[in-house]
Amino acid sequence: MRMSELSRRSGVPVATIKYYLREGLLPAGRQLSATQAEYDEQHLRRLRLVRALIGVRGLPVSTTRELLGALSEYTGDTHRLLGLVLGGIRTSDAAEQGVPEPADVDALVAELDWDVHKAAPARLALAGTLASLRTLGVPLDRHSLLPYARLAQRTAVLDLDQLRGIDDPLETAERALLLTVLLEPALMALRRMAQENESARRHAEAGD
Amino acid sequence: MRMSELSRRSGVPVATIKYYLREGLLPAGRQLSATQAEYDEQHLRRLRLVRALIGVRGLPVSTTRELLGALSEYTGDTHRLLGLVLGGIRTSDAAEQGVPEPADVDALVAELDWDVHKAAPARLALAGTLASLRTLGVPLDRHSLLPYARLAQRTAVLDLDQLRGIDDPLETAERALLLTVLLEPALMALRRMAQENESARRHAEAGD
DNA sequence: GGCCATTGGATACCTTCGCTATCCATGTTA
DNA sequence: TAACATGGATAGCGAAGGTATCCAATGGCC
Numbered sequence: 001m002r003m004s005e006l007s008r009r010s011g012v013p014v015a016t017i018k019y020y021l022r023e024g025l026l027p028a029g030r031q032l033s034a035t036q037a038e039y040d041e042q043h044l045r046r047l048r049l050v051r052a053l054i055g056v057r058g059l060p061v062s063t064t065r066e067l068l069g070a071l072s073e074y075t076g077d078t079h080r081l082l083g084l085v086l087g088g089i090r091t092s093d094a095a096e097q098g099v100p101e102p103a104d105v106d107a108l109v110a111e112l113d114w115d116v117h118k119a120a121p122a123r124l125a126l127a128g129t130l131a132s133l134r135t136l137g138v139p140l141d142r143h144s145l146l147p148y149a150r151l152a153q154r155t156a157v158l159d160l161d162q163l164r165g166i167d168d169p170l171e172t173a174e175r176a177l178l179l180t181v182l183l184e185p186a187l188m189a190l191r192r193m194a195q196e197n198e199s200a201r202r203h204a205e206a207g208d
Numbered sequence: 209m210r211m212s213e214l215s216r217r218s219g220v221p222v223a224t225i226k227y228y229l230r231e232g233l234l235p236a237g238r239q240l241s242a243t244q245a246e247y248d249e250q251h252l253r254r255l256r257l258v259r260a261l262i263g264v265r266g267l268p269v270s271t272t273r274e275l276l277g278a279l280s281e282y283t284g285d286t287h288r289l290l291g292l293v294l295g296g297i298r299t300s301d302a303a304e305q306g307v308p309e310p311a312d313v314d315a316l317v318a319e320l321d322w323d324v325h326k327a328a329p330a331r332l333a334l335a336g337t338l339a340s341l342r343t344l345g346v347p348l349d350r351h352s353l354l355p356y357a358r359l360a361q362r363t364a365v366l367d368l369d370q371l372r373g374i375d376d377p378l379e380t381a382e383r384a385l386l387l388t389v390l391l392e393p394a395l396m397a398l399r400r401m402a403q404e405n406e407s408a409r410r411h412a413e414a415g416d
Numbered sequence: 417g418g419c420c421a422t423t424g425g426a427t428a429c430c431t432t433c434g435c436t437a438t439c440c441a442t443g444t445t446a
Numbered sequence: 447t448a449a450c451a452t453g454g455a456t457a458g459c460g461a462a463g464g465t466a467t468c469c470a471a472t473g474g475c476c
Contacts (some may be wrong), residue, residue, distance in 0.1 A: 001424070001425070002424095004423075013421095013464085013465075013466070014424095015465050015466070016464065016465080018424080019464060020427095022425090023423095023463095031422095033471080033472065033473090034471060034472080035422095035424050035470075035472055035473095036424075036472065036473080037423085038424065039474090046318060048344060052340060052344055054463085059327075060462075060463090062462095090384055102418080103412040110399065112405075113403075114401060114402065114405040115404070115405045115409065116401045116404050118403060120225065122333065122397040122398075122404075123397075123401070125394070125396075126394050126396040126397040126401075129264075129390060130394065131393040131395070132260065132390060133227040133386065133391075136260055136386060138370075138383060138386055140370070140391075144370070144430090147366055148363065148366060148394075148395060148398060149398050149402070151362055151363050151366075152358050152398035152401075152415045153402040153403065153405070153406070154359055155356065155399050156405070156406040157406055158352075158355055158359075159403055160401075160406050160410060162346075162352070164388045175346060176343065178344060178346055179346065180399075180400065180403065182340060182341055182346075183337070183341075183348075183356075184396050185333055185337050186334050186356075187360065187393075187395075187396075188334070188340065188392050188396075189331075189334040189337070190330075190356060190360035190393075191360045191367075191388075192330040192332065192388065193324045193328060193334075193364050194322070194357070194360040195321075195367055195368065196323070196324050196328065196330075196365040196366070197320075197322040197323045197466045198364045198368050199326055199368060200323040201323065202368065208311070210452070211452070211453070221435085221436075222452090223435075223437070224436080226433090226436095226453075226454075226455095227435060227436085229453095229454095230454090230455095239443095240443095241442080241443065242442065242443080242453090243442045243443055243444095243451095243452060243453050243454080244442090244453075245437075245452085252435095262434085268434090269433080269434070309454095364460070
């Protein structure tokens with residue numbers, strides 16, 4: 001298909017598609033001539049994925065590019081790829097440079113006996129958040145963090161269960177990306193509702 | 209204290225403080241004269257809170273203003289306030305207008321017997337995310353969402369436990385805000401590490 | 417083969433957001 | 447009283463994400 005059809009079927013303006021091509025979020029189409037290129041269903045899938053990450057979730061373009069890059073580097077087995085995709089996601093909001101003291105995080109990972117890459121961005125993100133909270137007077141040490149981590153582990157089991165039954169490994173990775181990234185606001189919304197409920201419950205218990 | 213001292217003790221440039229005053233994120237100081245105002249410790253605390261929400265977490269100014277507004281509207285009991293603060297947080301990234309079909313969310317809340325305000329933004333955020341996932345071919349119905357919600361409930365119990373032992377209700381609410389909002393990236397980082405670990409575990413189990 | 421709308425590519429521009437810098441009249445302080 | 451600081455108003459800046467314009471090369475239709 002041509003770019004105009006790609007635009008029509010995806011709902012994304014042609015100018016925006018050109019922008020994504022420029023930014024390396026979408027691979028170039030097959031060049032038919034100097035001024036003509038053809039796109040296929042893969043491009044359409046990729047475009048929808050990009051719109052989901054950027055438009056729905058609000059990820060910055062640079063982060064999205066990194067994530068998609070991890071997807072393309074797929075060569076070996078599915079779980080290697082999943083580790084790359086799931087573990088390599090940069091959070092992008094917390095200041096991750098000048099890592100304060102990842103010692104707490106390392107100790108936590110060791111205590112849980114988790115198999116997590118030593119340079120995973122998530123480690124830095126976690127350390128950065130803990131440092132911020134500490135300077136704001138909310139300590140939250142490794143001890144009180146442990147139960148949160150155990151709940152995260154059970155969440156991850158649910159996540160991985162969602163990926164069973166998909167044959168194509170690339171499709172598996174794409175779905176993993178969607179589930180990991182798009183589900184985040186949903187999980188946070190659930191947490192907030194649960195907080196509100198729990199607060200009300202304790203309020204009633206304390207007896208107005 | 210004067211604005212310059214407020215700036216020095218908080219590390220926030222004077223120009224930025226003026227900006228926050230303009231945007232209604234910081235209450236005006238006590239007017240001493242036409243061109244002089246005095247600020248106190250409350251202002252300093254508030255300023256640090258604002259910096260945490262905007263600078264560390266990356267919340268947009270408008271969302272921050274709403275959150276702080278909820279804090280100021282505090283009149284009654286602590287749990288009412290917590291409900292307001294915890295339940296009223298807008299996610300700001302997902303498109304929340306044109307609510308697709310909150311029926312699933314309503315059913316979920318009913319099934320869990322949660323006491324959540326009917327108009328809580330979290331409901332809309334959740335419904336919006338579910339709708340996005342559905343159009344992207346990742347269904348995720350109420351059934352598969354239920355275990356996530358149960359885990360969120362246990363997370364909320366941990367959250368509320370963190371707030372015990374603080375006397376001042378306003379301080380409690382501020383800490384609740386910090387914990388709810390700043391902990392979000394940390395919880396997501398934990399989830400990603402747990403995903404990576406779980407993927408590696410299943411990989412090893414399947415035998416290379 | 418000739419003609420004109422369409423395509424892809426390059427470039428410049430636009431809008432929003434979160435600051436930041438400049439001015440200036442008023443006030444404080446030594 | 448003179449020099450400097452303060453608060454308020456206003457304008458500008460830089461990044462990010464997207465949009466609009468321009469243009470030569472083409473493809474399709476006759």
